[in-house]
């Protein structure tokens with residue numbers, strides 16, 4: 286997979302050089318290219334913003350630099366290469382979900398356009414929406430100062446789903462929010478050595494070696510945590526899935 290990010294804060298994307306994404310890049314599983322939007326400005330001050338038509342607070346990002354930047358990125362694709370999906374972080378976008386992460390992880394090329402100020406001139410979205418698959422995405426119901434943090438979140442969520450990126454020691458099979466065995470339940474508690482820490486031991490069932498009881502205990506703990514922290518997920522869950530899981534344990 287190729288990922289391009291166009292931003293006025295390229296240094297904000299440094300974390301994509303470390304850990305899971307950094308290793309995937311070093312292994313050649315992921316080709317991440319970060320571009321400074323100001324490369325496509327031509328005035329002395331490298332201007333990327335201006336006052337909003339119709340008045341109002343703040344500034345709006347000008348369409349010209351974005352147009353030149355996105356044209357250059359898209360044209361840099363190999364001949365015959367599929368066009369990229371344009372992912373636009375915004376507080377007014379559709380929710381970023383595990384389902385969307387899975388869908389994006391199956392695309393060959395993503396271009397992220399994290400903005401600042403009050404956002405990008407609407408005509409940029411319209412211009413590229415005419416020829417690309419454009420997704421306006423929100424990572425949650427809170428307002429940030431720009432789109433770079435959402436890009437870090439989305440790139441990590443997508444990259445960990447790429448084949449071979451998660452090591453054998455890690456698995457996304459039982460992810461929260463992922464379809465399958467523990468679909469729609471939050472993760473339950475986890476424990477490791479030492480067997481006692483500050484007078485606190487390990488639940489006996491986890492030391493029992495009885496895999497059926499352990500699986501049932503984990504499912505029950507996940508259910509308990511979900512009821513406490515995300516009761517909305519319980520309403521969404523399919524009761525039949527629990528009955529089926531019970532029969533499998």
Ligand SMILES: Nc1cc(-c2ccc3ccn(Cc4ccccn4)c3c2)[nH]n1
Nearest residue numbers: 374375376400401424425429430431432
């Ligand atoms: N889930 C999210 C995403 C964002 C986000 C993403 C991109 C931008 C570009 C600018 N801003 C600031 C801003 C504030 C107010 C209204 C519009 N935009 C962003 C905020 N906030 N929360």
